[in-house]
Amino acid sequence: MDLKQLKDGNISVIEVSGIDYLDVSKTFDCGQCFRFDKVQNSSHKVEYAGVAHGRYVAFASDSDDTLYIYNSDMRDFEDVWLHFLCLDLDYGQINKDILEHSGGSVMEAAMEYGRGIRILKQDSYEAVISFIISQNNNIPRIKKIIEALSERCGEKIMLPDGMDKHMTSESSISAFPTLAALDELGEAGLFEMKTGFRAKYIYDAVCKLGSGELDLVKLQNAPTTAECIDMLCKVKGIGLKVASCAALFGMAKYDAFPVDVWMRRVADKYFPEDTDFNGSRFGKYAGIAQQYLFYYERYQ
């Protein structure tokens, strides 16, 4: 991995070369995150822009193994984006491990099709709230709700001059609301934001996080993913699927194995004999395996 700091007009850009297994389009379009949109860039690069960890950022990749991070300096890269994209993870090794557990199955084709997908490490708190919102809902509406919530009570993010060309249609950019902000908004306020029957679920999560009954540090440090998921399921409105998503996408629990309607179809189609289908057959990176299968079934 080789780093360079560049300038694009007034915008600071980090160029990362020598990364294997990173496809920005697949990574940001595979449904794991809700605050990034495809942006029309003046150059030929495909670019995804959005907010994560309180920062507005845009990612682009060439057809080769080079990644561009707009509105980032070296320090931001080391502190945030390196970990967000999990660039310190060896996906070659991970893929090998997955194949060893599932060679000869549909996994081989799914891995080839989804090559370059990376599981992001999103903010754990944001992931908990976001995946509660995701239940029995579709992606455009999930994004809309989270966007509206952020507009309503998230902290405004200042953009450097010239960053507007990396923006989507939104006129202003806000961070995901803090726990205090959602607490203040309350269940009624959450309902006003079109969260529907999920309002009371979100508010229960907010209360339990505020009281310490649900503890993000404990979740992150749980000895096993099963224990992490059990703790998450104490919240009303968090079941196995939502808990697994929060664990996988927000806490780097790579053996968490969310089974939604699409994965249910994968199970019925390719693994009908596996009545549990809890991911154990795919090894310690079952969550990443899940994302390959999901992407293969959903977006092929």
Next chain:
DNA sequence: AACCAGGTTATAA
């Protein structure tokens, strides 16, 4: 006009 969307809960058998 029903039905569905990256589920979960409450209620009933």
Next chain:
DNA sequence: TTATAACCTGGT
């Protein structure tokens, strides 16, 4: 213990 309806909302 396992099955089925109801749930907010917005789009087809």
